[in-house]
Amino acid sequence: MSPYDKIDIESQLTGYSSAGCITYVELDGGVKNNLEALEQIVNYAIDKDIPYFALNVPNDTCLECGYCDEFNDHCPMCDSEHIQQLRRVTGYLTGDYKTAFNKGKQAETEDRYKHSKKLQGWK
Numbered sequence: 001m002s003p004y005d006k007i008d009i010e011s012q013l014t015g016y017s018s019a020g021c022i023t024y025v026e027l028d029g030g031v032k033n034n035l036e037a038l039e040q041i042v043n044y045a046i047d048k049d050i051p052y053f054a055l056n057v058p059n060d061t062c063l064e065c066g067y068c069d070e071f072n073d074h075c076p077m078c079d080s081e082h083i084q085q086l087r088r089v090t091g092y093l094t095g096d097y098k099t100a101f102n103k104g105k106q107a108e109t110e111d112r113y114k115h116s117k118k119l120q121g122w123k
């Protein structure tokens with residue numbers, strides 16, 4: 001589903017939680033080049049009275065040359081495999097999810113659906 005569909009559904013449920021709630025939208029790394037779309041999604045969540053909202057964006061950093069983007073296995077600039085992969089796993093941001101979490105949580109992260117795949121009008 002799109003980020004907007006997810007927000008529409010979850011905005012109907014936030015009032016039922018007396019212990020708090022959070023709405024996450026999972027985006028791909030390309031979003032860093034489209035700040036207008038990011039703002040549009042945040043404003044949509046605000047308009048729907050989402051009390052606690054977060055965007056998950058993968059962020060890989062090459063520990064050899066410092067290049068930063070989503071590239072997973074090896075750096076496209078220097079071909080190093082010494083990569084720090086920042087991801088949100090079960091609500092927590094990690095320094096490197098491949099070393100900080102067990103195989104099950106790593107699989108969860110890799111299987112996570114990117115809501116940006118369903119965006120219409122994505123620039």
Ligand SMILES: [Zn+2]
Pocket residue numbers: 062063064065066067075076077078079080
């Ligand atoms: Zn590099």
